[in-house]
Amino acid sequence: MSQTVSKTPPPIAMDEKMKEIMTNYYIEAKTASDSGKRVAWITSGGPVEPLIAMDIIPVYPENHGAMIGASKMGGSLCEQAEAMGYSGDICSYARADIASAVTCGGPIGGLPRPDMLIACNNICGTVIKWYEVLARYYDAPLFIFDTPMCHTDYPEESKRYVQRQVHEYVSFLEQVTGRKLDQDKMEEVGRLSLEAQRLWQAVLDTATARPSPMTAFDGFYHLALIVTLRGTRVAVDYYRDLLAEMEDRVAKGIGAVPNERYRLMWDNLPIWYRLKWLSKKFAAHDAALVADTYNTAWCRSLRYIDENDFLGSMAEGYTRMYLNIGVDQMADTIIEMAEKYSVDGLVMHSNRSCKPYSFGQYDIQRMVRERLDIPCLIIESHMIDERSFSEAQTETRIDAFMELVEEKNQCKER
Amino acid sequence: MHPATATEKGTFMNELDHFQEAAKNPEGYGKNLKASGRPVIGCLCSYAPEELIHAAGAHPMRLFGTKEAIVNADGHLQTYCCSLAKGVLENTLTGRLSFLDGAVFPHTCDTIQRLSDIWRLNTDYDFFADVVYPVKLNTQSALDYTVDIFERFKKNLESWSGQSLSEADLTRSIEIFNSIRDQLAEIYRMRSKDPACLSGSLLSSVVKGSMILDRDELPERLFRLRKEIEEGRYAVPGNERKKRLIVAGSLCDHPDFFSILEESDGVVVWDDLCTGSRYFDETVDIGVPPLEAIARRYVERRRPCPAKHLSNTARGEALAAMAEEHKASGVIFFLLKFCDPHAFDYPYLKEYLETRNVSVTLVEVENQLPPEGQLKTRLETFIHML
Numbered sequence: 001m002s003q004t005v006s007k008t009p010p011p012i013a014m015d016e017k018m019k020e021i022m023t024n025y026y027i028e029a030k031t032a033s034d035s036g037k038r039v040a041w042i043t044s045g046g047p048v049e050p051l052i053a054m055d056i057i058p059v060y061p062e063n064h065g066a067m068i069g070a071s072k073m074g075g076s077l078c079e080q081a082e083a084m085g086y087s088g089d090i091c092s093y094a095r096a097d098i099a100s101a102v103t104c105g106g107p108i109g110g111l112p113r114p115d116m117l118i119a120c121n122n123i124c125g126t127v128i129k130w131y132e133v134l135a136r137y138y139d140a141p142l143f144i145f146d147t148p149m150c151h152t153d154y155p156e157e158s159k160r161y162v163q164r165q166v167h168e169y170v171s172f173l174e175q176v177t178g179r180k181l182d183q184d185k186m187e188e189v190g191r192l193s194l195e196a197q198r199l200w201q202a203v204l205d206t207a208t209a210r211p212s213p214m215t216a217f218d219g220f221y222h223l224a225l226i227v228t229l230r231g232t233r234v235a236v237d238y239y240r241d242l243l244a245e246m247e248d249r250v251a252k253g254i255g256a257v258p259n260e261r262y263r264l265m266w267d268n269l270p271i272w273y274r275l276k277w278l279s280k281k282f283a284a285h286d287a288a289l290v291a292d293t294y295n296t297a298w299c300r301s302l303r304y305i306d307e308n309d310f311l312g313s314m315a316e317g318y319t320r321m322y323l324n325i326g327v328d329q330m331a332d333t334i335i336e337m338a339e340k341y342s343v344d345g346l347v348m349h350s351n352r353s354c355k356p357y358s359f360g361q362y363d364i365q366r367m368v369r370e371r372l373d374i375p376c377l378i379i380e381s382h383m384i385d386e387r388s389f390s391e392a393q394t395e396t397r398i399d400a401f402m403e404l405v406e407e408k409n410q411c412k413e414r
Numbered sequence: 415m416h417p418a419t420a421t422e423k424g425t426f427m428n429e430l431d432h433f434q435e436a437a438k439n440p441e442g443y444g445k446n447l448k449a450s451g452r453p454v455i456g457c458l459c460s461y462a463p464e465e466l467i468h469a470a471g472a473h474p475m476r477l478f479g480t481k482e483a484i485v486n487a488d489g490h491l492q493t494y495c496c497s498l499a500k501g502v503l504e505n506t507l508t509g510r511l512s513f514l515d516g517a518v519f520p521h522t523c524d525t526i527q528r529l530s531d532i533w534r535l536n537t538d539y540d541f542f543a544d545v546v547y548p549v550k551l552n553t554q555s556a557l558d559y560t561v562d563i564f565e566r567f568k569k570n571l572e573s574w575s576g577q578s579l580s581e582a583d584l585t586r587s588i589e590i591f592n593s594i595r596d597q598l599a600e601i602y603r604m605r606s607k608d609p610a611c612l613s614g615s616l617l618s619s620v621v622k623g624s625m626i627l628d629r630d631e632l633p634e635r636l637f638r639l640r641k642e643i644e645e646g647r648y649a650v651p652g653n654e655r656k657k658r659l660i661v662a663g664s665l666c667d668h669p670d671f672f673s674i675l676e677e678s679d680g681v682v683v684w685d686d687l688c689t690g691s692r693y694f695d696e697t698v699d700i701g702v703p704p705l706e707a708i709a710r711r712y713v714e715r716r717r718p719c720p721a722k723h724l725s726n727t728a729r730g731e732a733l734a735a736m737a738e739e740h741k742a743s744g745v746i747f748f749l750l751k752f753c754d755p756h757a758f759d760y761p762y763l764k765e766y767l768e769t770r771n772v773s774v775t776l777v778e779v780e781n782q783l784p785p786e787g788q789l790k791t792r793l794e795t796f797i798h799m800l
């Protein structure tokens with residue numbers, strides 16, 4: 001075994017490519033008015049494919065929020081939102097984004113002005129309130145794509161309702177742009193979207209290898225395109241290359257964490273302003289976060305969407321998103337993944353920003369413990385409001401948790 | 415006042431006593447009703463379609479938070495959850511709601527959505543239903559969908575009760591609830607006209623009590639209560655000279671708040687609360703198929719809960735109109751900490767109202783009211799600035 005040679009793996013080559021694509025994407029979005037293109041702001045789980053098919057540039061306030069968080073500008077923007085009267089207890093993406101809209105603050109000086117707003121509540125009800133704020137501020141038309149919560153199933157009436165909205169959505173876009181949706185283009189975009197999702201899932205699947213060629217932290221970075229550019233050729237090409245790189249790493253036995261000994265799973269959104277810190281912290285314990293519920297959330301619809309009838313089947317795919325299902329189904333998903341990726345422990349981010357993702361975690365934790373007997377750690381934060389984070393406390397808890405993981409593993413080995 | 419134990423009829427002098435008693439001890443009332451052979455279904459929010467539950471022969475009872483310490487619910491919900499959801503869960507986990515046959519969870523906010531899962535996984539009542547409302551109320555498809563989910567809920571109730579729910583049953587229930595709503599609105603109007611006819615804290619127990627008391631008896635009770643109010647039995651002279659205000663928010667289960675307000679020279683003349691007008695606002699049309707009629711009330715109501723989307727400014731318009739109609743010069747937002755839908759609306763409503771010369775202040779409560787002295791100073795300052 002190579003236990004003794006602790007070598008940092010080479011950086012992922014595609015990192016640079018990602019930077020380039022995202023820079024171009026934001027330049028294109030910010031200069032949309034020059035090129036005569038329209039801009040739609042859309043929620044991360046929203047049905048973006050019709051926008052792409054109609055040549056509308058989708059912009060994601062949540063991706064913007066993540067960038068704000070990663071550049072550690074969340075705290076000050078959130079503070080500005082609070083000065084505007086927003087409670088410090090609401091989603092920090094929303095707070096930072098609203099403040100950035102008003103002040104043009106943040107790493108890219110704010111997002112381009114929206115011509116329309118698309119809010120889909122398959123991730124939370126928060127986005128409805130957030131987009132209402134934006135609609136008032138920008139005086140832009142708002143379309144709500146309403147995906148009834150699937151607590152235990154996906155009943156007929158939901159199916160009918162969401163399917164009707166697919167048509168309403170297309171009519172809305174046609175009305176705002178004054179153009180017709182090209183059906184062939186729509187199907188092509190749908191196919192590309194599914195292709196990108198399949199490739200992204202394949203990339204994440206490479207983490208089943210031991211050692212894992214990537215960690216969830218790498219995933220949080222490479223995720224950007226599946227959120228912002230799914231439905232485009234760029235995303236497909238990108239993930240194909242990334243997959244090749246990861247497969248190559250697997251073949252060569254290159255692990256993202258040198259001396260990977262423990263494999264962990266992450267739940268909830270990342271703590272964007274502490275990604276590097278957390279990643280180092282776990283790596284120091286020879287632990288790799290090989291799986292998580294966030295990166296995979298964008299692949300869940302794969303099982304429901306028919307490649308040959310995207311518009312006719314996307315309703316189900318978008319309604320049965322990870323956050324739009326019951327806590328017990330979420331637990332099942334976590335347990336399934338924990339087994340698939342052979343994990344030794346579960347790290348749950350109790351995210352004060354995201355109630356629908358976080359409430360129920362205690363119950364999930366119990367179900368996981370009952371069925372898998374793995375240690376579980378809960379760390380609390382507001383995902384991009386760094387003012388709320390206690391580094392010392394988190395550190396102590398991670399150390400204690402890792403001790404448990406180590407003990408459990410020794411028992412297993414014995 | 416009466417000790418919290420007496421519930422036998424006849425010991426009460428005033429009609430109001432029944433409301434107060436129920437408001438003070440909903441669980442005690444529920445237990446008695448259940449013991450008399452009536453199934454009881456807990457309702458989580460103002461969007462619970464009570465007519466259907468009533469038509470199925472069960473008693474719909476609104477669930478509230480708790481004044482007791484939170485012990486068990488902390489094992490299921492984080493510290494950043496609103497006290498209503500936590501309190502309801504605490505009540506069920508400690509067995510204080512063991513008299514229930516079940517509960518219904520209308521889909522509204524993210525918190526209730528997850529509370530529904532947690533409840534379903536940790537309790538074993540006979541009956542459980544989610545009523546997954548649309549989030550938007552301004553489309554034909556949303557209305558049709560609402561009728562569909564009521565169809566489903568009706569089927570849930572039928573398979574649980576073993577009896578089919580006829581159109582006549584539904585219409586009868588609609589009529590009862592319409593009468594309740596009409597009369598509550600009438601009491602509000604009486605009080606808006608003459609705030610000295612009843613104190614704010616008593617009024618709040620009338621609404622809360624109405625969410626608990628036997629609905630079959632309630633129309634009669636409200637009728638007698640109105641008479642008593644008219645007779646001046648509950649008069650609080652002086653209230654008519656106080657500054658006229660509106661309270662807006664989700665739940666206000668703190669009758670003391672209204673007393674403190676009245677001591678501070680203000681008086682609430684209307685509200686936008688779940689424990690207030692959101693309960694009785696607008697009636698259900700008769701002559702339309704019942705499920706559609708009930709759906710229309712929820713979908714078309716002009717004063718929706720902030721967890722629902724009617725338009726971008728619906729609530730601002732509604733509150734401004736309310737202030738004008740009731741000649742209120744200020745709105746007090748009474749918000750529960752960690753309540754996202756209301757917190758999101760606050761900055762815009764404040765601006766919207768202030769530009770229309772309605773003053774605004776915010777009182778945020780976690781589980782208990784802020785210390786009385788502190789609250790009073792704040793309210794007095796606000797009221798004197800009006």
Ligand code: SF4
Pocket residue numbers: 062091092093094123124125126127269353354355356357
């Ligand atoms: S972080 Fe959670 S609450 Fe915030 S927008 Fe995303 S899903 Fe909604």
Ligand code: SF4
Pocket residue numbers: 458459460461522523663664665688692719720721
């Ligand atoms: S505020 Fe809205 S969601 Fe909350 S209890 Fe009231 S009506 Fe229901």
Ligand code: SF4
Pocket residue numbers: 496497498499523524525526664665721750752753754755756
């Ligand atoms: S609407 Fe607010 S108060 Fe009501 S359950 Fe939701 S978060 Fe709690």
